[in-house]
Amino acid sequence: MIQNDALLRRVSELTVLTSDHRRAERLRSRCRAALEQRTSVKQQRLGPALLAGVGLIYLSALVHDVLLLRRLF
Amino acid sequence: MTDMDRETELALVSRLRDGHPDAFDAVHDAFNTRLFNFLARLSRRREVAEDLLEETWLRLVSRAAQLRPDTQLGPWLFTVARNLHVSYRRSRLLEDSHAAGLIGLWPSGSPQPSPFEVAAASETGLRIEAALGTLPVLYREALLLVVIEGLRPAEAAQVCGVSPEAMRQRLSRARAALALGLNSDEPALAVLREVPT
Numbered sequence: 001m002i003q004n005d006a007l008l009r010r011v012s013e014l015t016v017l018t019s020d021h022r023r024a025e026r027l028r029s030r031c032r033a034a035l036e037q038r039t040s041v042k043q044q045r046l047g048p049a050l051l052a053g054v055g056l057i058y059l060s061a062l063v064h065d066v067l068l069l070r071r072l073f
Numbered sequence: 074m075t076d077m078d079r080e081t082e083l084a085l086v087s088r089l090r091d092g093h094p095d096a097f098d099a100v101h102d103a104f105n106t107r108l109f110n111f112l113a114r115l116s117r118r119r120e121v122a123e124d125l126l127e128e129t130w131l132r133l134v135s136r137a138a139q140l141r142p143d144t145q146l147g148p149w150l151f152t153v154a155r156n157l158h159v160s161y162r163r164s165r166l167l168e169d170s171h172a173a174g175l176i177g178l179w180p181s182g183s184p185q186p187s188p189f190e191v192a193a194a195s196e197t198g199l200r201i202e203a204a205l206g207t208l209p210v211l212y213r214e215a216l217l218l219v220v221i222e223g224l225r226p227a228e229a230a231q232v233c234g235v236s237p238e239a240m241r242q243r244l245s246r247a248r249a250a251l252a253l254g255l256n257s258d259e260p261a262l263a264v265l266r267e268v269p270t
Contacts, residue, residue: 002220007252011205011220014198019109020123027127028101031134032094038138039092 077103077146086144089137097137100146101130108154111217115158117206125161129154151218151232162210204254212247219244 002008077085088096108129113122132153140149205213211233218229219240230240 005248007201008216008220008248010197011201011216011251012223014202014205014221016106017110017113018106019126023123023127024101024105027130028098031097031101031130034131034134035092035094035097035137 082146083143086140086142086146089133090140090142092137097134100133100150104146104150105130107222108150111151111214111222112154112158114202114205114217114221115155115210115214116161121161125154125157128157132157145228147222147224148228148231151222151224155214155232200255201251204251207254208247208250211243212250215240215243216247216251 002012085096085099089100105126109122109126112125112129113119116122116125129150133150205216208216214233215229218224218232219226224232226240226244227237230237233240233243235243
């Protein structure tokens with residue numbers, strides 16, 4: 001569509017505008033920091049959840065053994 | 074103006090969802106200039122475009138974890154940018170006919186355009202830029218998304234929240250309005266106007 005139309009082709013060739021480089025870099029750093037922080041928070045939340053899971057497995061194994069022992073004696 | 078293949082895009086979306094900063098860098102490199110051009114020509118104010126651009130990237134970061142695995146980054150980012158501009162216009166009651174500040178569009182961090190930029194902005198280019206600036210926002214955004222940013226009409230329709238057919242009509246009317254807006258005294262532009270759609 002654009003290639004066959006001289007006016008639209010000319011529009012597509014308009015000068016590329018550039019944003020403020022320093023501001024863009026500051027924003028990039030801010031966004032990177034926000035993502036990194038979110039990832040570390042996620043990992044911090046994962047630790048206790050993992051510990052609780054392992055604890056639950058241990059507890060259920062313990063209950064299982066106690067019930068088994070009661071049946072035997 | 075980087076185009077990325079779908080496989081790369083999906084990998085980037087996946088890494089963004091996991092919060093990898095390098096994925097953000099890659100998306101920023103690919104879309105920052107495109108989004109700025111879109112917002113600058115849509116708002117016709119450099120400062121507004123810079124603010125909306127910043128807000129667009131912050132939205133991506135805050136919503137990265139909720140992105141769908143099959144998200145198309147281009148349409149997603151342009152949709153956010155466009156919606157932010159709509160909100161801005163509503164909040165400021167910006168008058169569409171207020172065509173000041175075209176000079177403020179010119180790049181970059183410095184207040185004055187560089188000699189290269191002055192040379193690059195040809196007389197015809199400036200005329201088209203001015204005519205584009207006078208178009209109603211609905212027409213302007215259609216031209217910006219499809220003609221300048223290279224989105225497919227269906228993608229542009231998705232960004233603007235209209236049907237593909239409505240977008241095709243808008244594009245056709247936008248092209249006609251742009252041709253009408255160009256000064257008939259300019260021979261070079263008269264040639265451009267005579268080209269049928």
